[in-house]
Amino acid sequence: MKKILIVIFGVFILMQLIRIDRSHLTIDKGKDFASNEIIPTDVRAIVKRSCYDCHSFETNYPWYANVSPVSWWIKGHINEGRKFINFSIWETYANEEKSRKLLNSLAYIKPDMMPLPSYISQHPEAKLSVEDKKILNEWMMEEAKRLDPNLEKEE
Numbered sequence: 183m184k185k186i187l188i189v190i191f192g193v194f195i196l197m198q199l200i201r202i203d204r205s206h207l208t209i210d211k212g213k214d215f216a217s218n219e220i221i222p223t224d225v226r227a228i229v230k231r232s233c234y235d236c237h238s239f240e241t242n243y244p245w246y247a248n249v250s251p252v253s254w255w256i257k258g259h260i261n262e263g264r265k266f267i268n269f270s271i272w273e274t275y276a277n278e279e280k281s282r283k284l285l286n287s288l289a290y291i292k293p294d295m296m297p298l299p300s301y302i303s304q305h306p307e308a309k310l311s312v313e314d315k316k317i318l319n320e321w322m323m324e325e326a327k328r329l330d331p332n333l334e335k336e337e
């Protein structure tokens with residue numbers, strides 16, 4: 183029994199040698215969603231608070247992101263999240279793409295699938311209130327239609 187514990191502990195210590203890449207990339211404010219003054223302040227504030235840890239280059243890592251293998255799991259979410267939407271490079275997306283990402287966001291926000299529930303349990307401040315959802319819904323819907331005029335015709 184003691185041997186097994188020593189082995190488990192040894193593996194855990196070795197895991198700590200594999201670090202995740204936490205480098206902070208420089209933010210180009212000209213491309214950043216939250217820095218875009220044309221977008222309403224409340225919309226930017228909500229997205230920054232609830233989505234930026236996984237969907238931007240501005241991730242705030244919790245202390246346990248220093249502990250492998252939890253850190254690998256967290257980094258997986260961030261890599262995946264950034265692949266789908268990266269609000270730090272929002273202005274590099276074409277209009278139709280932005281429009282699609284906004285509609286997708288709404289589809290995930292409504293049933294509380296985003297922010298990820300496992301994240302909310304650790305970050306209650308990121309939970310979207312009914313009011314937050316209403317603000318996002320109104321703006322994202324309008325903006326999606328404005329960016330992709332074909333949407334309305336398809337409806």
Ligand code: HEC
Binds near residue numbers: 236
């Ligand atoms: C804890 C990290 C995390 C947070 C916070 C988070 N997301 Fe995500 N998001 C992910 C991951 C991981 C994926 C890709 C895998 C998946 O779909 O579950 C994703 C995927 C998405 C997708 C793409 C779904 C698809 O399949 O097209 C949308 C849209 C999205 N997120 C919107 C948001 C919005 C909007 C917020 C803020 C209200 C948010 N997310 C907050 C981690 C996160």
